[in-house]
Amino acid sequence: MRREExxxxxxxxxxxxxxxxxxxxxSKAGSDAMHVDPDYSAAYVVLETDDGISxxxxxFTLGRGNEVCVAAIRALEPLxxxxxxxxxxxxxxxxxxxxxxxxxxxxxxxxKGAIHLATAAIVNAVWxxxxxxxxxxxxxxxxxxxxxxxxDCIDFRYMSDALTRDEALAILRARASGRAxxxxxxxxxxxxxxxxSAGWMGYPDELVRKLCREALAAGWTRFKIKVGRDSxxxxxxxxxxxxxxxxxxxxxxxANQAWDVGEAIELMRxxxxxxxxxxxxPTSPDDILGHAAIRRAVSPIGVATxxxxxxxxxxxxxxxxxxxxxxxxxxxxxxGLNEVMAVLLLAAKFGVPxxxxxxxxxxxxxxxxxxxIDYICVSxxxxxRMTEFADHLxxxxxxxxxxxxxxxxxxxxxxxxxxxxxxxxxxxxFPAGARWRRG
Amino acid sequence: MRREExxxxxxxxxxxxxxxxxxxxxSKAGSDAMHVDPDYSAAYVVLETDDGISxxxxxFTLGRGNEVCVAAIRALEPLxxxxxxxxxxxxxxxxxxxxxxxxxxxxxxxxKGAIHLATAAIVNAVWxxxxxxxxxxxxxxxxxxxxxxxxDCIDFRYMSDALTRDEALAILRARASGRAxxxxxxxxxxxxxxxxSAGWMGYPDELVRKLCREALAAGWTRFKIKVGRDSxxxxxxxxxxxxxxxxxxxxxxxANQAWDVGEAIELMRxxxxxxxxxxxxPTSPDDILGHAAIRRAVSPIGVATxxxxxxxxxxxxxxxxxxxxxxxxxxxxxxGLNEVMAVLLLAAKFGVPxxxxxxxxxxxxxxxxxxxIDYICVSxxxxxRMTEFADHLxxxxxxxxxxxxxxxxxxxxxxxxxxxxxxxxxxxxFPAGARWRRG
Numbered sequence: 096m097r098r099e100e101x102x103x104x105x106x107x108x109x110x111x112x113x114x115x116x117x118x119x120x121x122s123k124a125g126s127d128a129m130h131v132d133p134d135y136s137a138a139y140v141v142l143e144t145d146d147g148i149s150x151x152x153x154x155f156t157l158g159r160g161n162e163v164c165v166a167a168i169r170a171l172e173p174l175x176x177x178x179x180x181x182x183x184x185x186x187x188x189x190x191x192x193x194x195x196x197x198x199x200x201x202x203x204x205x206x207k208g209a210i211h212l213a214t215a216a217i218v219n220a221v222w223x224x225x226x227x228x229x230x231x232x233x234x235x236x237x238x239x240x241x242x243x244x245x246x247d248c249i250d251f252r253y254m255s256d257a258l259t260r261d262e263a264l265a266i267l268r269a270r271a272s273g274r275a276x277x278x279x280x281x282x283x284x285x286x287x288x289x290x291x292s293a294g295w296m297g298y299p300d301e302l303v304r305k306l307c308r309e310a311l312a313a314g315w316t317r318f319k320i321k322v323g324r325d326s327x328x329x330x331x332x333x334x335x336x337x338x339x340x341x342x343x344x345x346x347x348x349x350a351n352q353a354w355d356v357g358e359a360i361e362l363m364r365x366x367x368x369x370x371x372x373x374x375x376x377p378t379s380p381d382d383i384l385g386h387a388a389i390r391r392a393v394s395p396i397g398v399a400t401x402x403x404x405x406x407x408x409x410x411x412x413x414x415x416x417x418x419x420x421x422x423x424x425x426x427x428x429x430x431g432l433n434e435v436m437a438v439l440l441l442a443a444k445f446g447v448p449x450x451x452x453x454x455x456x457x458x459x460x461x462x463x464x465x466x467x468i469d470y471i472c473v474s475x476x477x478x479x480r481m482t483e484f485a486d487h488l489x490x491x492x493x494x495x496x497x498x499x500x501x502x503x504x505x506x507x508x509x510x511x512x513x514x515x516x517x518x519x520x521x522x523x524x525f526p527a528g529a530r531w532r533r534g
Numbered sequence: 535m536r537r538e539e540x541x542x543x544x545x546x547x548x549x550x551x552x553x554x555x556x557x558x559x560x561s562k563a564g565s566d567a568m569h570v571d572p573d574y575s576a577a578y579v580v581l582e583t584d585d586g587i588s589x590x591x592x593x594f595t596l597g598r599g600n601e602v603c604v605a606a607i608r609a610l611e612p613l614x615x616x617x618x619x620x621x622x623x624x625x626x627x628x629x630x631x632x633x634x635x636x637x638x639x640x641x642x643x644x645x646k647g648a649i650h651l652a653t654a655a656i657v658n659a660v661w662x663x664x665x666x667x668x669x670x671x672x673x674x675x676x677x678x679x680x681x682x683x684x685x686d687c688i689d690f691r692y693m694s695d696a697l698t699r700d701e702a703l704a705i706l707r708a709r710a711s712g713r714a715x716x717x718x719x720x721x722x723x724x725x726x727x728x729x730x731s732a733g734w735m736g737y738p739d740e741l742v743r744k745l746c747r748e749a750l751a752a753g754w755t756r757f758k759i760k761v762g763r764d765s766x767x768x769x770x771x772x773x774x775x776x777x778x779x780x781x782x783x784x785x786x787x788x789a790n791q792a793w794d795v796g797e798a799i800e801l802m803r804x805x806x807x808x809x810x811x812x813x814x815x816p817t818s819p820d821d822i823l824g825h826a827a828i829r830r831a832v833s834p835i836g837v838a839t840x841x842x843x844x845x846x847x848x849x850x851x852x853x854x855x856x857x858x859x860x861x862x863x864x865x866x867x868x869x870g871l872n873e874v875m876a877v878l879l880l881a882a883k884f885g886v887p888x889x890x891x892x893x894x895x896x897x898x899x900x901x902x903x904x905x906x907i908d909y910i911c912v913s914x915x916x917x918x919r920m921t922e923f924a925d926h927l928x929x930x931x932x933x934x935x936x937x938x939x940x941x942x943x944x945x946x947x948x949x950x951x952x953x954x955x956x957x958x959x960x961x962x963x964f965p966a967g968a969r970w971r972r973g
Contacts, residue, residue, distance in 0.1 A: 131637050159609055159638035163648060166605040170598055198570050199598035205791070205819070205842065208647010209602060253818040256795035256827065352644070356695040379692040380644070381847040383822060384854050388695065403644065408820040415823050 105144035105228070106179045110217075112168040113139045114161050115153075115515070116525040117456055117488055123297030124487055125157075125454070128323035128353035131297070134158030135456040135488060136525070138165045139515065140216045142175065142224055150224025151514040154216040154427040155455045160209070161525065167213030170200055175217055184225055187248040191218060191433040195250070207405035211430045218431025219461070223511040233432070233511045234467035238278060242267035245472065249437045257411045263440045270475045277471045285502030286466045287317075287477060289347065291454055292485040293336075294320030300335060307339035314500035317481055319347040319375070324354070326362050333369040342370075349375040352403070356385040360392040373397035373421050380404060386418035399423050402452035406430070410438045414445035421479070425452040426461040435465055439473045449474065454485035459496045460512040463503040491519035544583035544667070545618045549656075551607040552578045553600050554592075554954070555964040556895055556927055562736030563926055564596075564893070567762035567792035570736070573597030574895040574927060575964070577604045578954065579655045581614065581663055589663025590953040593655040593866040594894045599648070600964065606652030609639055614656055623664055626687040630657060630872040634689070646844035650869045657870025658900070662950040672871070672950045673906035677717060681706035684911065688876045696850045702879045709914045716910045724941030725905045726756075726916060728786060730893055731924040732775075733759030739774060746778035753939035756920055758786040758814070763793070765801050772808040781809075788814040791842070795824040799831040812836035812860050819843060825857035838862050841891035845869070849877045853884035860918070864891040865900040874904055878912045888913065893924035898935045899951040902942040930958035 119125050120132035137153040138161050144150075154164055174194055183190045194214045195206055204210045226233045237245065246263045293306035307318065320336050322329040329348075337346060348371045354362060359377035366374075374396055378385045380403030390398040401423030404410050413419045422442045429435050442449045449469050453462035459482075466482045474480070482503055489495035493514040497504040506512050522530045558564050559571035576592040577600050583589075593603055613633055622629045633653045634645055643649045665672045676684065685702045732745035746757065759775050761768040768787075776785060787810045793801060798816035805813075813835055817824045819842030829837040840862030843849050852858045861881045868874050881888045888908050892901035898921075905921045913919070921942055928934035932953040936943040945951045961969045 129635070129637065129640065133638065133641075157638040157641040159636070160606070160642040160649060163602060163605045163609055163642055166602045167599070167648065170602055196568070197598070198568065199572065199596040201568065202572075202596040203599040203602055203648045203651060207820070207844065208649060209606065209642045210599060210647060212642060253794055253821060253824070255797075256824060355692055358694075379847045381646070381820075381845065382692060382851065384851045385692070385695060385847075405646065406820065408818045408824075412821065412823045 105146045109143040111141040114525045126297035127321045127351040136161040140220045150220040152220025154212040167209045214430035234464040238471045285504045287481045288484040289317030291319045296321040317345040373399040375399040383412045387416045423452045448479035453483035456488045544585045548582040550580040553964045565736035566760045566790040568790045575600040579659045589659040591659025593651040606648045653869035673903040677910045724943045726920045727923040728756030730758045735760040756784040812838040814838040822851045826855045862891045887918035892922035895927045
């Protein structure tokens with residue numbers, strides 16, 4: 096350890112990793128073509144400093160496998176224990192690369208899968224910690240960074256053929272002038288959102304109708320439904336939802352990777368008449384060329400993907416190949432906020448709107464910060480942008496999202512909004528928590 | 535469970551997963567530009583049946599993180615326990631998809647990272663089990679499959695825009711006639727190989743010279759060295775090795791993902807005069823478009839990658855984009871032999887030679903089977919093909935590889951050659967084995 100790390104406080108002295116699972120499969124909430132029975136779960140991290148401050152972070156999973164992410168968090172633990180917050184903040188990109196590029200651990204990624212999900216939990220806990228120390232919500236902490244300090248958070252490795260540090264700086268500097276106005280606008284109006292929780296695959300028709308009506312009444316104008324391999328069923332459900340929400344509302348469709356490239360093109364044909372804004376995850380999330388082929392074929396329907404976009408290299412190519420109209424990055428899938436910031440800059444350079452993936456448990460809490468950073472610092476635009484929202488499990492958070500009239504209201508509390516209530520953590524800990532013991 | 539699974543024996547009744555690590559970092563064996571201190575490790579699986587047969591499999595890692603793969607194997611365990619071997623063999627593709635597409639576990643991949651490495655360990659243990667029951671080495675078991683049964687092992691999801699089941703069948707049928715002759719040829723002469731273990735990054739010059747001379751004396755004519763970010767050092771080491779091996783020997787170079795796209799092009803320029811057959815892993819393994827750009831720029835030097843090629847979708851695109859000259863698939867990185875068979879067929883269709891990644895611990899033992907399957911059943915060709923070899927850790931295997939005159943001799947014992955000796959497993963188990971307890 097460097098000498099200054101021993102004299103700069105606070106220092107991270109403890110990491111706790113917990114396996115938290117919600118039994119959402121019982122209600123089919125979250126169900127789609129590939130994930131028929133998700134139990135929304137969090138591999139949850141608390142970092143504690145020697146002067147008593149805590150930073151919270153989590154990564155999201157669907158239940159089984161959450162323990163694998165917890166094991167991966169524990170494997171990364173030695174890389175943060177003993178580090179001073181100052182030393183991390185001084186070289187955020189270096190800190191990030193120390194985790195994502197650890198010489199033995201990178202083999203089980205690299206920068207993908209369980210180890211990268213785990214990296215996100217720790218990295219985001221560090222951001223939460225830093226924001227609490229500076230007494231700002233994370234979005235505001237980042238919005239206040241000078242452009243040089245913003246790019247200092249980013250590991251540009253593997254990006255330089257698409258975005259250099261200088262280009263990133265130029266983008267941020269070009270946005271610097273309107274930052275204060277955009278921040279005020281967001282504080283007054285909130286960030287636009289769309290709602291997913293009316294259209295889960297496993298929900299019966301009457302429930303879908305009821306949820307659409309309730310959402311409309313609450314001010315929602317943008318809706319997403321799940322589609323699958325049964326073309327007639329897709330058409331039937333799309334018609335049903337269009338009937339409820341009307342022609343002026345936006346309708347997005349999500350295939351959750353269910354299709355091959357040719358199938359995607361084929362199955363979208365009869366859905367075009369419902370005027371979908373996008374088809375999301377039409378095929379494998381790794382298939383950059385496949386998404387490009389689908390995009391060419393289904394235009395003017397947009398193509399969206401990103402919740403399984405493993406890292407900045409995948410997003411770089413999705414943009415280079417002109418494969419997507421909407422970038423749905425995820426703050427857990429990517430290795431935490433540092434890599435999210437990298438992809439926001441890539442998207443700004445290539446002119447692709449960012450519509451962060453959310454839902455699950457905790458993802459909405461994270462995503463609101465990401466969209467605010469994008470608007471205030473990076474893209475400076477709202478056209479084609481909206482953040483996903485699902486109305487589940489927010490009651491477990493100390494500082495939950497607040498949506499109103501189809502918009503995310505700006506979070507005000509210091510941190511990343513991701514701290515869960517102590518009783519929720521205890522009740523839903525797997526397998527020992529009360530909720531799981533009573534089975 | 536289906537009824538027939540209860541009456542068909544043998545049935546898998548037990549899975550043991552062990553964390554086996556070799557302290558190779560002490561000698562710098564295996565060191566390269568990104569992995570400076572690997573401890574070659576195996577997340578090791580034993581499947582046991584109710585009639586007393588065992589199947590062995592493993593996935594390879596670099597030490598830390600091996601426990602994460604063990605946790606992932608345990609997460610997959612319920613998907614194999616209680617299954618009869620007959621029911622698995624009857625629908626090999628279905629079995630494979632049940633593991634790789636499990637509705638909750640797939641979130642922490644999908645088909646990549648720790649969960650996919652774990653899938654490989656179990657899937658390959660099933661192949662080992664099946665081969666022992668049929669009393670054949672795995673390569674021979676597969677070589678004897680009729681084309682229909684071969685393609686029945688493959689999950690074609692996400693491949694149909696590049697390779698359909700019918701096209702795969704046509705490839706295999708076209709190769710059917712010469713199979714017996716190629717098998718005889720292999721039994722007589724063995725499969726061509728190249729040697730990596732002379733050129734590790736961390737080895738001092740004199741050791742590299744000595745190992746080159748010893749390898750030449752043993753009949754090796756194909757050599758690989760590691761290159762990195764220091765251009766002068768790359769040139770110096772390449773000159774040193776060329777001096778030892780002469781101009782007629784093949785020389786391959788391996789950057790282990792150290793470079794950005796532009797750097798790769800730049801750093802290969804002064805190395806061209808050493809006439810390398812390929813530059814391996816010049817950049818991020820996820821960067822299909824980057825590899826294509828590098829390939830266009832460094833021609834006639836070939837581009838090779840694959841040991842971190844996460845799944846068939848990545849390989850499909852590497853071929854569609856004409857990004858590689860050599861396909862270095864890995865039997866652990868891909869989710870086991872079923873997906874390897876898929877990529878062999880893709881490579882045959884696109885005319886890309888397969889040169890499997892090996893080295894580490896156990897990878898040579900696996901790779902010899904893959905190359906034999908490729909030659910006998912799929913490509914029917916040897917031009918541009920060679921299997922990697924590194925001279926480490928074979929002493930821990932019950933049926934280790936046998937190389938002679940720079941070729942892999944055909945394995946004869948039933949199974950996948952991957953069973954480790956009981957005393958090795960006990961001594962190197964982490965952290966409780968004798969080798970780790972004495973520090």
